[in-house]
Amino acid sequence: MTINLSRKRTLNSFFRDHQREILIGFCVLLVLFVSLIFPQKSSGESFWLSLFLFLLFPFLAIRFLLKEPLKDFGLSRGDFRSGVIFSSIVTVVFVFISYLIVSRPELLNQLPVTPGIAENYWYFLLFELFLVLPLHFFWEFFFRGFLQLGLEKRMGVYSLFLQAFLQTIFVLRGPWIFSSLIFFSALSAGFIARKSRSMIYSFVSLWIISISLDIMIIRAIHQMAK
DSSP states (O other), X not given: OXXXXXXXXXXXXXXXXXXXXXXHHHHHHHHHHHHHHSOOOSHHHHHHHHIIIIIIHHHXXXXXXXXXXXXXXXXXXXXXXXXXXXXXXXXXXXXXXXXXXXXXXXHHTTSOOOTTTTTOHHXXXXXXXXXXXXXXXXXXXXXXXIIXXXXXXXXXXXXXXXXXXXXXXXXXXXXXXXXXXXXXXXXXXXXXXXXXXXXXXXXXXXHHHHHHHHHHHHHHHHHHHO
């Protein structure tokens, strides 16, 4: 029996040259797998699971496995001018799109709304500040920072589309309009992160868009109830 030593050396070289990307890819797949199979029946369960999977786990992987600075994964000021310009454009565009969607009853009915936030202003405020805001930060750090910017050195612009696709997986079973919003907003957030070299600007942009959409939905609900 003969052993193809050249093929073995080629495989070894491949794993040696791409071990960083392989490690990031393994961590991403592990997080997505656990998140998809773990039951999330309440906002609290979603918060704590996201905290561990989308923030703490990749943070520990960066610090102790990759041993790289967090700024390489978007946790920095980055290019302030590009970040502000592109995040402002994306925010205005998506707020306008949200308005067009909410103004059509057949599309409005496909958008989810958390029970209780439409009836109580203080509950709405606490919900947006202490649940939605940190959740957006967790997701931005994982998808735009750890995944996209982490794989960008090897994958280039394809990492932008990969992170948008993987984030959309979580809502594929939902209405098509909501899945489309998630995909294109993730794509836009990835563009902001790519241009600014930071996930901070996309985080703020998507949080503002999310709040604006919730306000529009609540307003439409109250108008229909009159």
